[in-house]
Amino acid sequence: MKLFSTYSVKIQHYNHIFKETVSLYRAAVDFLIGVCLDEWSNIILTDQKLVRQQYVEHLCHQTKDNPEVKYPAFDRKFYKFPSYLRRSAISEALGKVYSYQSNLINWEAEDPKVRGRKPSFPKAGYVYPSMYRTVMYEQSGDYEMKIKVFLRNTWDWLTVRVRKSDMDYINHRCTSRKKCAPTLQKRGKEWFLDFPFEETVKLPDTNVFNQTILAVDLGINAAATVSVMRADGTILGRHFCRLPKEYDSLTHAINRIKKAQQHGNHRTPRLWARAKGINRDIAVKTAHFIMDVAALYNADAIAFEHLDLTGRKRGSKKQRLHLWRSQYVQSMVTDKAHRLGMRISHICAWGTSRLAYDGSGRILRGKEAELPTYSLCRFQNGKVYNCDLSASYNIGSRYFIRESLKSLPARERLALEAKVPQAAKRSTCTWSTLINLNAELVHAA
Structure with a gap:
């Protein structure tokens, strides 16, 4: 079986500089939720998550092979939005819309006399962006990292320092586990990078007696x-x-x-x-x-x-x-x-x-x-x-x-x-x- 654990690494010396990055990511998720709601009848035709993601991206992102899109406002509003972050926002929007549509079907199937309120339209809420490796996150030193954030009206790399105790703990305790892409998180007034770790464990099949x-x-x-x-x-x-x-x-x-x-x-x-x-x-x-x-x-x-x-x-x-x-x-x-x-x-x-x-x-x-x-x-x-x-x-x-x-x-x-x-x-x-x-x-x- 697979086990997942998370360790939070505190970012030092920075406080308000990440707010615009998170706000922009949440706005992109809200925009894509609207796209998914409008196109749900076509999205639901396939069960494959990757195909759904590619279909939504084809609707809103212009490329050389896809010059005409149905929702061009996305590229204008989110100029130079990183591709990995865009696909992450699409997956987040698809998940929220799928949950909403499922709850709506269950609500409509219930007796009108006893059912509660109609499910509300989905929103981005308090989602945070993932810092995908090589394109959004790089380890530049033992206690330094580079992350791509929205800075000075563009997406640029920012070098941040983290606590020595956090990195020493990860290097000492988590070397045998697979380190996944971190997520930028805010707790109180401080910012963290949450590192998920994956490991595989085999549970023994001992006879009950x-x-x-x-x-x-x-x-x-x-x-x-x-x-x-x-x-x-x-x-x-x-x-x-x-x-x-x-x-x-x-x-x-x-x-x-x-x-x-x-x-x-x-x-x-x-x-x-x-x-x-x-x-x-x-x-x-x-x-x-x-x-x-x-x-x-x-x-x-x-x-x-x-x-x-x-x-x-x-x-x-x-x-x-x-x-x-x-x-x-x-x-x-x-x-x-x-x-x-x-x-x-x-x-x-x-x-x-x-x-x-x-x-x-x-x-x-x-x-x-x-x-x-x-x-x-x-x-x-x-x-x-x-x-x-x-x-x-x-x-x-x-x-x-x-x-x-x-x-x-x-x-x-x-x-x-x-x-x-x-x-x-x-x-x-x-x-x-x-x-x-x-x-x-x-x-x-």
Whole structure:
């Protein structure tokens, strides 16, 4: 599989000089969007992207072999526009118009009584130009680059300096990856060149019965609880990422925002920036912790819950749920795991924390079970256990149950599900279900 990553290199000493380049590129995209909308009935006749691009370019750009064009205003308005940038703008316009036409068809197909507003006409928006190599970008030194920008009423080369730390990082960390054309980007008041990197990774096809996995339960009280499991239900390790100092700092930052809002100050950008920074730090440290454990045990896969956080949040924990960056943690872990040749899997999250891992049924948690903390729970048989740890056992078990049954022929799978009925419904599977399923597999063998 192919992996793509991006590293931003900060441009030094220049601030406003790139504004005209970006404005001109966006104006060209807007012009070409209009051309694509007018000619869409002809463009849609072919499915090949290159043919579509050539057709639009033929309509608006004059050459020696194409002296008469239908839209001559493009060459007059965008004089000496670089050819690579023109084709990039055409591809951007085609993509936006294709999305608009698709949304329009879906909107027209819906019931007029329940459908929403009609899709608005596409615009260039906040697109940025790509600096294609040799024609738009050249590396002139270790810490110097030449890029072609609109300068003094013409397109000319400009030499820019970049930070030494950025280039040293790329030379040290990204030498084995393919460096693609950078994109000129603005963040805040500073300008950057975003370098995309491409690499090819082969993920191993290890038999499910020989796999070692990490079952990860992400929480809002404990950052992460990790169990290292084998296919027969053996627990090789249990690890907890708590981060008490970071969570105390986050609570303090949120309380400061609440205090300011109580005094009528509803716009507190500095306080919110601090809270978001702490929250991001928690997510980054959680992802690093998970990957350190995965590398320690040389795991084949990492199993997460499929968390659906859409909809309105209710209850006393709703603010923590709003700030919970579980998807960001999973995204970071996915990128790191694929680079190390590990697979990522998501399982059904229903009942993982609510059902006891030993199959005794629904648990009682926190105050409901007269326990001092929400992290502890009481099973139906009276046993007190860590709730997140029990959930991580269930997460890993559901992964192995799904993969094991999926690898079997339909007749054998149905026979096993008849003997272990809980395995047929994934939302009721627990660690005890995996143990029973393995016993039946061993007996059948």
